[in-house]
Amino acid sequence: MSVDCETRDGVATITLNRPGKLNAMTDTMWSALEALLAELTADPGTRAVVVTGADGAFCGGSDVEGLLDDLDALPDRIRVSNRCVLALHEAPFPTIAMVDGIAAGAGVNLALACDFVVASDRSRFLQLFIRRGLSLDSGGSWLLPRLVGERRARQLAFLGDSLDAATALDWGMITSVAPPEELAAEVDALTDRLRKLSPSALAGTKSLLNNAWRTTLAEALEAEIDNQVAVIASPEAQAAIAAFVSKR
Numbered sequence: 001m002s003v004d005c006e007t008r009d010g011v012a013t014i015t016l017n018r019p020g021k022l023n024a025m026t027d028t029m030w031s032a033l034e035a036l037l038a039e040l041t042a043d044p045g046t047r048a049v050v051v052t053g054a055d056g057a058f059c060g061g062s063d064v065e066g067l068l069d070d071l072d073a074l075p076d077r078i079r080v081s082n083r084c085v086l087a088l089h090e091a092p093f094p095t096i097a098m099v100d101g102i103a104a105g106a107g108v109n110l111a112l113a114c115d116f117v118v119a120s121d122r123s124r125f126l127q128l129f130i131r132r133g134l135s136l137d138s139g140g141s142w143l144l145p146r147l148v149g150e151r152r153a154r155q156l157a158f159l160g161d162s163l164d165a166a167t168a169l170d171w172g173m174i175t176s177v178a179p180p181e182e183l184a185a186e187v188d189a190l191t192d193r194l195r196k197l198s199p200s201a202l203a204g205t206k207s208l209l210n211n212a213w214r215t216t217l218a219e220a221l222e223a224e225i226d227n228q229v230a231v232i233a234s235p236e237a238q239a240a241i242a243a244f245v246s247k248r
Helices: 027-042 071-090 104-112 128-132 140-148 150-159 165-170 181-197 199-214 218-232 234-243
Strands: 002-008 010-016 048-053 095-099 103-104 116-120 125-127 162-164 175-180
Touching: 002 027, 002 103, 010 027, 027 071, 048 104, 048 181, 095 104, 095 181, 103 104, 104 125, 104 140, 116 165, 116 181, 125 165, 128 150, 140 150, 162 165, 165 175, 175 181, 199 218, 199 234, 218 234
Parallel strands: 010 048, 048 095, 095 116, 103 125, 116 175
Antiparallel strands: 002 010, 125 162
16 A cells, blocks of 8 residues: 655656555555655656556545544545645646546546546546545536536536546546557657646646636736746747747
């Protein structure tokens, strides 16, 4: 039972590792993930983060064992997983969920918080909270309507139905689908593309998109100006512009 991390060429791959339990997250694992994401966010060398699961599953959600032991402590326990979701969503670099197998409960919302969700064709996405007598958490109430629309969000949340990868792609919940044996290669190709792009441009673009739902068009236009001025000052932008002007 662990949260493992391997970094290569600025791309960190985080593996949720709890064999035999669909990588269901314990409090200790959530805390480890939170600490790891904070460390990667503070590292200017981080170009992208991939989150995946071990043993043919992404994440079965939070482990409900002991859920009723101390209700007074429950809000703080949930806030740890919430902070992990927020960290992936707001990180200044692209985040990618590589999903093979089941992504359920807090696990599916952890994936949906990422900028890209690349799934195998045997993956399943399940908002199972209602099946456990629970309401949505880990950002599901915010993420689902924005990704699939209001009606489909209510269908998934109220009924707890399992969604296959092809339908999830059709509904706009995920980015792409690949056979299991090609999943890692597809994610590698994506991270290779992202690593070649300007980190400051990616960070600025992600910030603008994240704020789009809470700003007016006029506010977004002003924010674009601020971001563009800051990005143009970066060495990457100046080199790219100079290369374009000189037709290189």
